[in-house]
Amino acid sequence: MHAESSSSATHGPGEVVLRLAGITKRFGPLLANDAISLDLHRGEVLALLGENGAGKTTLMNILFGHYVADAGEISVFGQVLPPGSPKAALAQGIGMVHQHFTLADNLTVLDNVMLGTEPLWRAASRRAEGRKKLAELSESFGLAVKPDARVADLSVGERQRVEILKALYRDARILILDEPTAVLTPQETEALFATLQKLVARGLAIIFISHKLHEVMAVSRRVIVLRQGKLVAERVTSTTDRHELAELMVGRPIPEPKVEPMPRGAAVLQLTGVGVDDPKSGRRLLQDASLTLHGGEIVGIAGVSGNGQSTLADLVSGMVKPGRGKVALFGEEIHFFDPAIMVEYGIARIPEDRHVQGLVGDLSLEENLISARYRAAPFSKRGLIDWKSVRDFANRVIADYDVRCSGPQATTRLLSGGNMQKLILGREMAEAPRVILANQPSRGLDIGAVAYVHRRLLEARAAGAGILLISEDLDELLALADRVVVMHRGRVSLPLTRGHIAIRELGLMMAGHGFAEEGGSHAA
């Protein structure tokens, strides 16, 4: 993504449309926002940059009324904004495209757009009018949508368009976008940026939250950097660069992970022509997928979420079984798929969602650590659990993996995201696994935790383990992976080797180019 100067960089700033003054917010002992003040001008794209946990989303949630600030004031077009009310924010022209889309899947596009725009006590909804207004906006901003389509049937890019139209339908003058590109292909991202330019040319002001430096450089006129709840810097984008922003974001120079070339070991996991169908709809979730993972290498799996990565992860985790094709572990074909069996084989699985799949939040740390191995020695004998050995194991893991907690009996859901991930790593890596499935391992983690996760994965690789790394973050994949495959509509591409990968090519593959209709491609 090369830095294009945005058209608004050539114009001077317009009037101040939004002013935050001294916004402070605490959650218990955590100071999420510390006296933050900023201005937003008409016609500009302001980037809010910071790593995960810096306080960007909290600040925008306060602006939109989901939270109430402990101190500070917000004024929109000169008028004070009543706190804690999305209704007030909407009325004063603020629209927000949330990181996790706020759309009702079972309803239509028109339903979602019109919700809340009519007085609740009106006796009949004026849908014909609404349909007309939506069509006009759609045409005017070049955001094509089908009003009667069910949201569940739309692609991610289409859903985002609906979210933007929702805001425009309500005559938003200020638009907040929270990490909008996390789920888009590079081409869709470019299309989004073009849309933002159009909006800004019409006089809207945009706040763009991101932790991705190249995007910030590409699309914004100004950047505000948040770190640990404080506003640490404000720059005009054209006068700064990625390195300065990165240092401001993190506060210290970031070491790049060093990936030593490793001799490739024997094949540890092999998928040949695997097909998996959705039991309810019959849709093909995985089609003729073939892939070989060797010891001592990291294979990265790129692709927009929803193209079969979850199914692949489920397969390797033992949660689903293939309808067609073969799966072999350490050279032997496996016929029975169950999470317990995968654990027996020594496969470490770092799930996509810590809270839902990875940990039982209401159990203690030590109870979570034995969730896969409680049935055997040393943790239990003849059906009785040996809590002492469990405690010892827990203490070891907590020390080894630097899990910040009040002890092995602490309740797990009270841990921070980074510490939860470290706990999961400790649990999965305890038995020196030969195959590791890491599914979005750095999602939602701050830079320190991300670096830790990468370090541990590289250590495992150096010890001879084969790692399957599924990630939405192309930077992460390119930094760590020896080979990269792309998934699209359940198919797996030919692998690309480190050093021979171009982002543009990856982007095209993520959008579906290069996938033959008949039969997948086979791994080298």
Place this chain on the structure above:
Amino acid sequence: MRLEPRTETGIGLRLAAPIAAVAASFLVAALLVLIGGASPFAVFAAVIKGALGSQFAFLETLTRATPLIFTGLAAAIAFRARLWNIGGEAQLYAGAILTVMLGTGALALPAPVLFPLILAASALAGALLLLGPTILKTRFGVDEVVTTLLLNFIMVLVVSMLLDGPLKDPMGLGWPQSKKVIAEAIWPKLVQGKRLHLGFLIAILAALAVWFVNARTTFGYEMRAVGFNPRAARFAGIPVNWVMAKTALLSGGLAALAGVSEVAGLKGNLTLDLSPGFGYTGIVVAMLAALHPVGVIAAAIFVAAMFVGADAMSRTVGVPNYIANVMVATALLTMVAAMLFTRFRLRRG
């Protein structure tokens, strides 16, 4: 206002919940008694006297608590695994039916054989009765609350049918009742001349056993994990459906034991009014005990005291004895709300 998770919950706070529940139920009762035109003090005094005021009353309370311990345990075990077993009534009757089928003379066996046989068969009947709805839940996603509830109504009709037919006591002058349980199957009384019987001891033992299973065994661990987060449990390789099935068997079996206890220990035969809602009351007992097996004993005695006391009070002071039901329902709702505040605190904004 919003709810913020607490970082730790002291034992004081945890005890505050059931105390708040009991206090709330007394308050509501006092209000209702005033509306009814009687004096709350007179009513409460009569209730306490009727429940604990003499050896007779106290033993009666313990007798009344016995089936509640069983159904309370059944509910507690199931609820811990998020299996909403509201079918305690049906399972209790299943146990009672088996007791009467096997224990009224059909089998001529000595007591040491007949006693455990009846226990096992009855528990199995209750267990299987709950297994059905549980499988419907795990396989087909059918909500077990409604299925177990509907089974209660069905079972009452089955009992009625059996008492009109094959189980009818030929010497019963036409009343729908079963034959009497034979001497070898009767559960002995614990105190001469009073109604307290072996069932009470067995119930206590059952509670201790459940406590042990929960705290020390792999099965107890599995039930906890599955109850809190079945998706994570499945991911970890815990056989969720199998755990649910075992939970159902244990829960249903315990509820059935309430039926055995009432028939073989207290009444001596099966009639249509064997259970004045022990299954439902067991749910309240379980919640008041915060699903803790040993707490169930205390909660069951408390609830039994309410009912026994209210019966006695209603004969003397005249306030309808349904006041006990109101108190018990109020205690349930208050307890549920209070438990929330042991986990969360209220914060502004």
Place this chain on the structure above:
Amino acid sequence: MEAIEILFTASLWAAAIRIASPLIFATLGELICERAGVLNLGIEGIMTVGAFAGWVAVYHGADLWSGIAIAALAGAAFGLLHGFMTIPLGLSQHVTGIGVTLLATSLTYYAYRLVFPEVTSPPKIEPFAPFEIPLLSQIPFFGEALFRQTPLTYLAFISVLLVAYVLYRTPIGLAVRTVGENPATVEAQGIDVTLVRMGAVAVGSAFMAIGGAFLTMSAFNSFYFDMVNGRGWICIALVVFGSWRPGKALLGAILFAAFDAYQLRLQQLAGAYVPYQVFLMLPYVLSILALIVMSRRAGYPRALMLAYRKGER
């Protein structure tokens, strides 16, 4: 075959419509609650409260329609209790619902015993009388089946149309449906999730109570203990069977009631061979079967039974 002939008599279907009426109200009520994402297991207790409150008001001199209004208010009150515990407090909808049923039922019985301390036979009121709709009631077969019912039955049918209209054609209906699918969607559009849900639960509970009142004020004329007898739970199955749609729920209720009316008549025929309890069991068995059949349901509200904590992101 006399057993088959019964199916074609107008009197069977007239009975079916009458038996269906309380089910229609209560099913609509539960449907509204569940569409908003709240499972209301207080239905059995709320129907009991409605049955008693309306009837006792009429016993003390109120006119029938005021009695219905009082029943509705009583139901709404218990609905608000359930709503308060499950929505802002986010407590388990299962346990709270059971608690509300226990509380409502026990309060009803206590109140009954207070008002009527010693009665040998249950006191009576003058219930709704059947109202023959002019012209329509003369149509052969359908006239007798449909148009000679009590006004409360006609209200039930009108309610189905009303609820369907509000749900699908008005802004408030859209809000209710969406809040049961994805509450975050509703909050992000500036609507208060708690208010919409509480409102839905209150209105739904009012309908449930009217369903209960039908039993004491239209179908019969006095109040008995255990009068509701599991109808509430059956209505929960009917909501699932009707895929959370008012029209289908109506059909389900009528089908079910027809079955119930049929088994009553079968009892008279076959009572010598089959114990009467078997016939009485059939409605409950049928409900369980209906639940199983509809288990692969696609239409359930996605956010049903999930507590929404505002600001928890």
